[in-house]
Amino acid sequence: MxxxxxxxLVSALxxxxxxxxxxxxxxxxxxxxxxxxxxxxxxxxxxxxRLRKExxxxxxxxxxxxKYLKDMLTGNWGYSIxxxxxxxxxxxxxVPSTLEMIFVSIIFATLFGILLGIWAAKNAHKLxxxxxxxxxxxxxxxxxxxxxxLFQLFFVGRLHWFPAxxxxxxxxxxxxxxxxxxxxxxxxxLITGNFHAVENGLWHMVLPALTLSLYxxxxxxxxxxxxxxxxxxxxxxxxxRAYGIxxxxxxxxxxxxxxxxxxxTVVGLSAAYLLTGTFFVEDVFNWPGxxxxxxxxxxxxxxxxxxxxxxLGAMGYLTINLIVDIVQAKLDPRVRSE
Amino acid sequence: MKHFFNRRASGTxxxxxxxxxxxxxASASATNGAAAANGILKVATSAAVTTWDPVQSFSxxxxxxxxxxxxxxxxxxxxxxxxxxxxxxxxxxxxxDGLTWSFDLRAGATFHDxxxxxxxAVKASLDSAKKDGGASxxxxxxxxxxxxxxxxxxxxxxxxxxLDLIVSSSYGAWIVNPKxxxxxxxxxxxxxxxxDAGSGPYTxxxxxxxxxxxxxxxxxxxxxKPAYSIVDALITSDGVTAQQMLTSGQVDFASNIPLxxxxxxxxxxxFAVKAYGSPFxxxxxxxxxxxxLNNPVVRQALSMAIPYSDIVKVGGQGYATQARGPxxxxxxxxxxxxxxxxxxxxxxxxxxxxxxxxxxxxxITYASENGAEARFAPLIKSAFESIGVSVDIQAMxxxxxxxxxxxxxxxxxxxxxxxxxxxxxDAGSDNLYSLFHSSAKPFFNLSYWKNTQYDDxxxxxxxxxxxxxxxxxxxxxxxxxxxxxxxxxxSFYDTKxxxxxxxxxxxxxxxxxxxxxLFFAKWSPTK
Numbered sequence: 001m002x003x004x005x006x007x008x009l010v011s012a013l014x015x016x017x018x019x020x021x022x023x024x025x026x027x028x029x030x031x032x033x034x035x036x037x038x039x040x041x042x043x044x045x046x047x048x049x050r051l052r053k054e055x056x057x058x059x060x061x062x063x064x065x066x067k068y069l070k071d072m073l074t075g076n077w078g079y080s081i082x083x084x085x086x087x088x089x090x091x092x093x094x095v096p097s098t099l100e101m102i103f104v105s106i107i108f109a110t111l112f113g114i115l116l117g118i119w120a121a122k123n124a125h126k127l128x129x130x131x132x133x134x135x136x137x138x139x140x141x142x143x144x145x146x147x148x149x150l151f152q153l154f155f156v157g158r159l160h161w162f163p164a165x166x167x168x169x170x171x172x173x174x175x176x177x178x179x180x181x182x183x184x185x186x187x188x189x190l191i192t193g194n195f196h197a198v199e200n201g202l203w204h205m206v207l208p209a210l211t212l213s214l215y216x217x218x219x220x221x222x223x224x225x226x227x228x229x230x231x232x233x234x235x236x237x238x239x240x241r242a243y244g245i246x247x248x249x250x251x252x253x254x255x256x257x258x259x260x261x262x263x264x265t266v267v268g269l270s271a272a273y274l275l276t277g278t279f280f281v282e283d284v285f286n287w288p289g290x291x292x293x294x295x296x297x298x299x300x301x302x303x304x305x306x307x308x309x310x311x312l313g314a315m316g317y318l319t320i321n322l323i324v325d326i327v328q329a330k331l332d333p334r335v336r337s338e
Numbered sequence: 339m340k341h342f343f344n345r346r347a348s349g350t351x352x353x354x355x356x357x358x359x360x361x362x363x364a365s366a367s368a369t370n371g372a373a374a375a376n377g378i379l380k381v382a383t384s385a386a387v388t389t390w391d392p393v394q395s396f397s398x399x400x401x402x403x404x405x406x407x408x409x410x411x412x413x414x415x416x417x418x419x420x421x422x423x424x425x426x427x428x429x430x431x432x433x434x435d436g437l438t439w440s441f442d443l444r445a446g447a448t449f450h451d452x453x454x455x456x457x458x459a460v461k462a463s464l465d466s467a468k469k470d471g472g473a474s475x476x477x478x479x480x481x482x483x484x485x486x487x488x489x490x491x492x493x494x495x496x497x498x499x500x501l502d503l504i505v506s507s508s509y510g511a512w513i514v515n516p517k518x519x520x521x522x523x524x525x526x527x528x529x530x531x532x533x534d535a536g537s538g539p540y541t542x543x544x545x546x547x548x549x550x551x552x553x554x555x556x557x558x559x560x561x562x563k564p565a566y567s568i569v570d571a572l573i574t575s576d577g578v579t580a581q582q583m584l585t586s587g588q589v590d591f592a593s594n595i596p597l598x599x600x601x602x603x604x605x606x607x608x609f610a611v612k613a614y615g616s617p618f619x620x621x622x623x624x625x626x627x628x629x630x631l632n633n634p635v636v637r638q639a640l641s642m643a644i645p646y647s648d649i650v651k652v653g654g655q656g657y658a659t660q661a662r663g664p665x666x667x668x669x670x671x672x673x674x675x676x677x678x679x680x681x682x683x684x685x686x687x688x689x690x691x692x693x694x695x696x697x698x699x700x701x702i703t704y705a706s707e708n709g710a711e712a713r714f715a716p717l718i719k720s721a722f723e724s725i726g727v728s729v730d731i732q733a734m735x736x737x738x739x740x741x742x743x744x745x746x747x748x749x750x751x752x753x754x755x756x757x758x759x760x761x762x763x764d765a766g767s768d769n770l771y772s773l774f775h776s777s778a779k780p781f782f783n784l785s786y787w788k789n790t791q792y793d794d795x796x797x798x799x800x801x802x803x804x805x806x807x808x809x810x811x812x813x814x815x816x817x818x819x820x821x822x823x824x825x826x827x828x829s830f831y832d833t834k835x836x837x838x839x840x841x842x843x844x845x846x847x848x849x850x851x852x853x854x855x856l857f858f859a860k861w862s863p864t865k
Contacts, residue, residue, distance in 0.1 A: 031738055031745060032735065032741050033737050033744075034737070036737040038388060039389070039394065039396055043472070080547075082386065083547030084388075085547050090547065152578075152579070152582045153582070163586065164579060164582035165572070165583055165588065170570050170572065170589075283575065283576060286549075286572065286574050286576075286579055288546060288548075288549040292549070295575075296548050299575075300737070301735060301737050301738070
């Protein structure tokens with residue numbers, strides 16, 4: 001097992017190295033004047049020349065790359081052109097808010113995806129199954145940003161149930177400020193007993209998490225339905241039913257246990273998808289996380305920030321893949337031998 | 339899970355979950371609307387902060403700067419009783435030749451650390467703006483600044499210039515605490531965590547880059563105490579989201595609502611939609627380095643193909659008027675007698691044929707992040723195609739459009755569409771100079787046009803603005819007539835500044851001279 005993990009780690013490092021080269025070259029090839037993002041659209045020629053020198057953009061691309069690599073390994077990920085803050089600091093302060101949203105989205109997608117899948121399988125080829133199928137296809141195919149705007153129009157504009165944007169009410173920081181412990185705002189509020197902030201944070205979380213989770217929810221429900229139907233048609237299930245074992249036990253104890261393992265891969269890959277999905281969702285819901293930072297960086301051609309976000313995204317993706325590989329190898333020894 | 343498939347139990351559970359969610363929503367929504375009672379003004383804005391350094395500032399952070407800093411004098415909005423209002427200077431005067439200006443400072447004004455605003459601070463601030471400022475060029479006429487006494491400062495000019503307009507500029511004219519000027523000289527990143535060093539009615543309390551700016555009323559401010567003790571600005575780039583925040587009551591004001599939403603908001607009794615003249619306009623540069631665009635007749639013909647009224651409707655959504663040259667209406671030296679091109683497709687076609695133009699292909703670039711340009715650029719394409727000119731239209735980020743235009747001008751775009759505004763309320767020394775005056779290296783003159791007669795008129799007019807405004811206007815008008823005749827660019831339209839003003843707020847004003855700013859200190863809840 002150790003050898004298997006070691007091999008995966010080495011290949012992950014190669015992928016990471018490749019990602020740095022590709023993003024570095026792409027970010028340098030795009031014709032753009034960083035001074036416009038740094039000083040605004042009326043940046044003067046002097047300001048532009050000074051900034052290019054400060055950023056080392058007047059040097060050859062090879063020197064720039066090795067300098068970037070050296071700085072990156074020593075924890076200096078550069079300064080964001082658009083926010084003027086160290087990129088690593090920006091990422092570290094924004095990641096917790098994004099991870100909290102992803103965490104809630106995964107729980108939501110997994111829980112409701114499994115329940116919908118079971119419901120559809122149990123009512124296969126009936127109206128319920130058809131409805132779940134339509135819902136799942138819609139959830140997978142509708143663009144996230146559009147869904148987000150739609151939810152805002154309906155749940156905020158018409159029903160007034162939820163806030164349009166933000167992580168907490170604006171007044172909260174003045175009236176019930178959250179004490180910083182881990183940097184994860186809702187978690188910090190919870191462990192410091194600031195239940196008003198917890199309730200407020202969860203209330204703000206509903207629409208963005210729902211929007212973000214729909215794609216994964218659709219995938220998971222389809223997969224559970226298909227796996228469950230396949231398992232339910234197998235001989236041992238027929239035998240169990242012939243022995244008069246209760247349907248509840250057949251479904252949840254015998255069938256679901258065998259239908260679930262392939263779903264771990266989907267959940268893992270969904271988590272990685274959610275990381276990029278936050279780009280749109282955080283922009284629409286004004287969520288102060290990594291996704292909003294990424295869209296601002298992209299629109300400003302903020303090289304250092306784009307590089308940092310890509311690197312962090314690649315690390316996240318590789319970590320999740322590694323975990324999925326390990327879990328699969330644990331569950332199925334054939335994966336290890338491959 | 340035990341009774342999951344029990345229909346009755348499932349229904350009860352669903353109702354329970356629904357009630358739970360509703361209870362959370364209801365209890366939490368009760369906190370909405372508490373802001374005004376607490377003296378907190380919540381604002382959604384797209385205004386990002388490129389720097390907190392008031393000397394370097396040259397972008398959208400102007401939205402906050404007018405609350406944190408003060409200039410010597412303010413230039414008033416259109417229709418005000420006087421052209422200027424005192425800020426840190428109470429009285430001012432200039433010599434007959436316009437070469438010496440004197441400003442008497444306000445007694446009792448202090449910076450946010452409590453130190454006094456005096457003549458030395460004014461000199462240090464404006465010397466720094468002239469030397470290192472983002473808008474340093476506005477101080478070009480100033481030869482030296484003299485501290486006459488603690489409360490008097492004199493400006494000596496190398497040529498006559500409208501110094502009252504310059505010292506009231508929205509960029510590069512803020513008076514800054516000298517301690518901060520010293521600090522930033524030692525550490526260029528001094529301001530970056532979010533620090534202010536001004537004397538304005540508000541002080542910067544906290545800043546989350548790209549997300550939020552919180553400003554609190556400065557208790558020792560020399561003027562009236564602001565009605566809102568806290569202004570919390572939530573940086574919201576998406577206009578539709580900002581609109582949702584406003585209509586749902588999550589914020590009290592939103593400054594970036596899309597023009598396309600105005601019609602529906604006009605029907606909402608909680609708001610008033612107000613349109614003001616603005617200093618913004620849309621201009622297109624022809625690439626005059628390339629044939630056949632180096633021929634003025636071809637440029638005139640293309641200018642006649644533009645469907646101006648359609649562009650005004652589609653781009654400006656009704657909140658715009660066709661421009662008369664590159665000077666926006668309401669800004670000196672706008673001249674309502676400057677001729678405009680009208681759409682005349684048959685004439686345009688004939689002129690192109692006479693100029694011997696066949697199979698002309700043009701590349702048009704515009705900034706993809708600008709919604710209005712994205713809306714009206716296709717109209718230009720179809721208009722040009724209707725006179726036999728094929729068009730390759732390219733949307734790209736402004737920073738990329740800008741880079742491509744400068745990299746190799748002779749092989750760059752054929753038509754560059756830009757959204758422009760003057761740095762201070764003198765479009766003669768800015769728009770007319772920056773956009774079309776010749777320069778060795780192209781900066782904002784991206785038509786790469788050179789005309790010595792035009793240059794002479796602009797240069798001379800600039801020296802007369804301070805002392806003989808009428809003579810200056812006459813020269814600028816002549817220059818604008820040359821622009822019409824030579825057509826190095828197309829003047830599309832002047833935009834209106836459109837705001838959705840909640841009826842719950844009193845005191846909202848729009849000042850064309852500070853187009854990115856709002857004056858929160860003058861606002862109060864409607865009684």
